[in-house]
Amino acid sequence: MLTERQLLILRAIIDDYIQTAQPVGSRTLSKRDDLSFSSATIRNDMADLEDMGLIEKPHTSAGRIPSEVGYRYYVDHLVETKLIDERETYRLGERLRASAQESEVLIRQAADLLSDLTNYTTVALGPSSQMNRLARIDLMPLDERRGVVLIVTDQGHVEHRTVVFESPMAPDMVEQTIRFLNDRLKGTPLGQLKFRIGEEVSNLRLAHQQQYESMMQLIQATVGVHHPTSLYLGGKKNIFNQPEFQTLDTLRPFLEWIDEQERLTDWLESLPNREIYVSIGSENGILALQNCSVITSDYTLDGKTFGTIAMIGPTRMDYRHGVRMMGQIIEALRRTKLEE
Amino acid sequence: MLTERQLLILRAIIDDYIQTAQPVGSRTLSKRDDLSFSSATIRNDMADLEDMGLIEKPHTSAGRIPSEVGYRYYVDHLVETKLIDERETYRLGERLRASAQESEVLIRQAADLLSDLTNYTTVALGPSSQMNRLARIDLMPLDERRGVVLIVTDQGHVEHRTVVFESPMAPDMVEQTIRFLNDRLKGTPLGQLKFRIGEEVSNLRLAHQQQYESMMQLIQATVGVHHPTSLYLGGKKNIFNQPEFQTLDTLRPFLEWIDEQERLTDWLESLPNREIYVSIGSENGILALQNCSVITSDYTLDGKTFGTIAMIGPTRMDYRHGVRMMGQIIEALRRTKLEE
DNA sequence: ATTAGCACTCAGTAAATATGAGTGCTAATA
DNA sequence: TATTAGCACTCATATTTACTGAGTGCTAAT
Numbered sequence: 001m002l003t004e005r006q007l008l009i010l011r012a013i014i015d016d017y018i019q020t021a022q023p024v025g026s027r028t029l030s031k032r033d034d035l036s037f038s039s040a041t042i043r044n045d046m047a048d049l050e051d052m053g054l055i056e057k058p059h060t061s062a063g064r065i066p067s068e069v070g071y072r073y074y075v076d077h078l079v080e081t082k083l084i085d086e087r088e089t090y091r092l093g094e095r096l097r098a099s100a101q102e103s104e105v106l107i108r109q110a111a112d113l114l115s116d117l118t119n120y121t122t123v124a125l126g127p128s129s130q131m132n133r134l135a136r137i138d139l140m141p142l143d144e145r146r147g148v149v150l151i152v153t154d155q156g157h158v159e160h161r162t163v164v165f166e167s168p169m170a171p172d173m174v175e176q177t178i179r180f181l182n183d184r185l186k187g188t189p190l191g192q193l194k195f196r197i198g199e200e201v202s203n204l205r206l207a208h209q210q211q212y213e214s215m216m217q218l219i220q221a222t223v224g225v226h227h228p229t230s231l232y233l234g235g236k237k238n239i240f241n242q243p244e245f246q247t248l249d250t251l252r253p254f255l256e257w258i259d260e261q262e263r264l265t266d267w268l269e270s271l272p273n274r275e276i277y278v279s280i281g282s283e284n285g286i287l288a289l290q291n292c293s294v295i296t297s298d299y300t301l302d303g304k305t306f307g308t309i310a311m312i313g314p315t316r317m318d319y320r321h322g323v324r325m326m327g328q329i330i331e332a333l334r335r336t337k338l339e340e
Numbered sequence: 341m342l343t344e345r346q347l348l349i350l351r352a353i354i355d356d357y358i359q360t361a362q363p364v365g366s367r368t369l370s371k372r373d374d375l376s377f378s379s380a381t382i383r384n385d386m387a388d389l390e391d392m393g394l395i396e397k398p399h400t401s402a403g404r405i406p407s408e409v410g411y412r413y414y415v416d417h418l419v420e421t422k423l424i425d426e427r428e429t430y431r432l433g434e435r436l437r438a439s440a441q442e443s444e445v446l447i448r449q450a451a452d453l454l455s456d457l458t459n460y461t462t463v464a465l466g467p468s469s470q471m472n473r474l475a476r477i478d479l480m481p482l483d484e485r486r487g488v489v490l491i492v493t494d495q496g497h498v499e500h501r502t503v504v505f506e507s508p509m510a511p512d513m514v515e516q517t518i519r520f521l522n523d524r525l526k527g528t529p530l531g532q533l534k535f536r537i538g539e540e541v542s543n544l545r546l547a548h549q550q551q552y553e554s555m556m557q558l559i560q561a562t563v564g565v566h567h568p569t570s571l572y573l574g575g576k577k578n579i580f581n582q583p584e585f586q587t588l589d590t591l592r593p594f595l596e597w598i599d600e601q602e603r604l605t606d607w608l609e610s611l612p613n614r615e616i617y618v619s620i621g622s623e624n625g626i627l628a629l630q631n632c633s634v635i636t637s638d639y640t641l642d643g644k645t646f647g648t649i650a651m652i653g654p655t656r657m658d659y660r661h662g663v664r665m666m667g668q669i670i671e672a673l674r675r676t677k678l679e680e
Numbered sequence: 681a682t683t684a685g686c687a688c689t690c691a692g693t694a695a696a697t698a699t700g701a702g703t704g705c706t707a708a709t710a
Numbered sequence: 711t712a713t714t715a716g717c718a719c720t721c722a723t724a725t726t727t728a729c730t731g732a733g734t735g736c737t738a739a740t
Contacts, residue, residue: 025702038714043703061702061721102502136480140492148496152480156488156502162442237596246588248580255595256577365733378683383734401690401733 002052006045008035010054013046014066014074018318021243023063068281071293071315075278079320084331093332103127103155103301103338108232110299110329111309115235117325120313121258125268126230127306129157130191137181144168153190229307231265233258244291244314257288258312268308271296276326281315291315295322299330302338342392346385348375350394353386354406354414358658361583363403408621411633411655415618419660424671433672443467443495443641443678448572450639450669451649455575457665460653461598465608466570467646469497470531477521484508493530569647571605573598584631584654597628598652608648611636616666621655631655635662639670642678 002010012035016024026039026046035042046064049055054070057063066074092113099109104126111124132153141147145168151159188196236258245251258264267286271277276297282290289312296310309330311322342350352375356364366379366386375382386404389395394410397403406414432453439449444466451464472493481487485508491499528536576598585591598604607626611617616637622630629652636650649670651662 023702027702039702040704040714040716041712044713047704057703059721060704061700061719063702135482138478138480140476140478142475142492142494142496146496148492148498150490150492150498152482152488152490152500154482156482156486158488158490158498158500160492160498162496236599240588240592240596248586248588248591251588251591252580256580259576363733367733379733380683380685380735381681384682387735397734399690400735401688401731403733 002049003045005037005041006049009042009045010049010066010070011074011078013049013055013064014070017065018316021316023058023065025063028063066316068283068315071280071319072283075280075319075323079278079323081276081323081327083324084327089328089331089335092328093335096332097336103306104230106301106333106336107230107307107309108234110333111232111234113234114309114311114325114329115238117329118311118313118318118322119235119238119241120311120317120322121236121238122234122309122311123258123264123268124232124234124309125265125307126232127155127157127301128191128229128269129153129155129159130189130229131305132157132190134185134188134190134193137178137185139163139174139178141169141171141174147174151190154187229265229269231261231268242314244316250291253288254292257286268296268310271308271310273298275330276323278319278323293317293319295319295326297326297330299333301333302336303334306333342389343385345377346389349382349385350389350406350410351414351418353389353395353404354410357405358656361656363398363405365403368403406656408623408655411620411659412623415620415659415663419618419663421616421663422667423664424667429668429671429675432668433675436672437676443646444570446641446673446676447570447647447649448574450673451572451574453574454649454651454665454669455578457669458651458653458658458662459575459578459581460651460657460662461576461578462574462649462651463598463604463608464572464574464649465605465647466572467495467497467641468569468609469493469495469499470529470569472497472530474525474528474530474533477518477525479503479514479518481509481511481514487514491530494527569605569609571601571608582654584656590631593628594632597626608636608650611648611650613638615670616663618659618663633657633659635659635666637666637670639673641673642676643674646673 009029012029012032013024016028026042029035029042030037030039046055049070050057050064053067054073055064056067058065095113096106096109100106107124107126111122115122132155135152135154136150137152138150139147140150142162145165147163147165147169149161149163184200185193185196239245239251239254245254274297276295278293278295280293284292284294291314292312293315294310294312295317296308298305298308300306309326311326313322349369352369352372353364356368366382369375369382370377370379386395389410390397390404393407394413395404396407398405435453436446436449440446447464447466451462455462472495475492475494476490477492478490479487480490482502485505487503487505487509489501489503524540525533525536579585579591579594585594614637616635618633618635620633624632624634631654632652633655634650634652635657636648638645638648640646649666651666653662
């Protein structure tokens, strides 16, 4: 268990290191107003803290830096997750809504705003359309053999794909099929579309045997429409200002990792579903992020569960500020009404 | 005017430097099979080439490197723009078409392929939808007051936007408006939509006075739909392998510049409209690209003018190979039929 | 006109030497 | 018994110095 002074020292070390990115020495600490002990005393406590694995030294004659365990302790004991400044939340909400009312734009803005506030990189995952329900499906003919399949969800999300048919489409045939699909599939979550169509297809076969071929094609196309989840990156260049990313060896893996959209999406989707969660250094299990910490949170927009937002910075990130800003932003989003 | 030997030497210097990224010395050159002169002779010619501004030395005791003027000479005199290897073009075409038939995917693939072939970064601008003609416009109601405006073009391009109405929409009213818009605007290039609607709006006013308000809203929304040109980036990480981008000072401006999508789009759109065009170092006028050269070309797909593709590498890029690959790719695209 | 020869230049590397911030331990002090 | 002053020791970093070697320009010989 930590003595009060040790706690004070640990906190001072971390706060200082977060600011300066330099190892913190005993003399520096003893000069602080809130630590009126001699450097020797502090050295003794530091030795204890090191024994406990909370801090470490890069080499013999350097000061101490927090270890991952130390950060973990700091985050768990010294950072308040739930601290919302009503006025600031309100102001952030205003800033967000000023830009747009469309949800996708709103999320993009939120990501940008969050990275402006913190100077870290943010990633936001939009709503997974998998949960959206089919509002309407349609086929717009372009010419005899080509058409665009349109899928609109109850959330106003649109997906589309161009299809080419083997043989010219009979207009009434198309209309019939579309109507059929709409009748049967309206309200189906997009994620289940494929499955549901499998169920319906036997009915179809009986009802419209003669043009079975083209119908199948249309259905295939419908199912084949991709359901990408939209991904927004904010403040990517902030990384250039972090002292720990001033060398190619550290910078390159990070940049290569963050540019890989698909992997990024998978990662965000795989995160545990919580309100605000901090993952420190190697905890996140990603090689390219071994020197990074991540603050993630699911967010809701207008009350509805929506997506995930993440903030990525060096392990030496300002957890207190980061967590606070994250809290404010998701609260501002939560309070945002989609329609005016 | 250059003597034959000087030309030989210039070419050798550039070829060598492109390979090694190291200044080339007289002794190195004299050891080449195609340059059986003594190093002293070569030194004399090098001095002349330097006087002409074609090569320069980083410092007294280094070898020579090509100057921008030198590269320009090399590109203008020693690189053949139009050299197509039928078999390879065919093979590239196959590789492209294997992946997809949809034009947007095809372009993305082309960008990736080109950067694979050259190890440089590529940027491709998709078709500007401005030239696409309206095939159909539609409004899909989501609930009483929200709907999705859909715009489909003759090329199968889809754009959409969610609109919120002040007051509930009357279904027949909506239908009427949509029909009206479709009747009047079908075939209009997207770029002119705004203008054309201005012309039509007075007619509308007369015809449907009572619900003028909602109609106006719908029309506004229609016009307000954005027309983004799609942009694809290929092989961004290739830059990390270029020796001239091993330091943050050079890397950072490049990465920051290339991540700025809008600026990138504007830049590509502003390029002179030619088949293959090489811009060397500071010629391109972009600070972040002062150490880069760019090979650009407009391309056509299935015969139709489509967009622009660019390849960005260090000034010390392999112009011969780059130009050749660019030629092959745009030729492969040109020969690609959109429907099977 | 070409080449051999030689003195000279200068980036890059490596070894040699300081510098100083910081530590751990011990003994004195409150 | 907890704190502090004092001191020897460590080690990354900066500075100096010397050395190496690839390359040049010039001159004199071929």
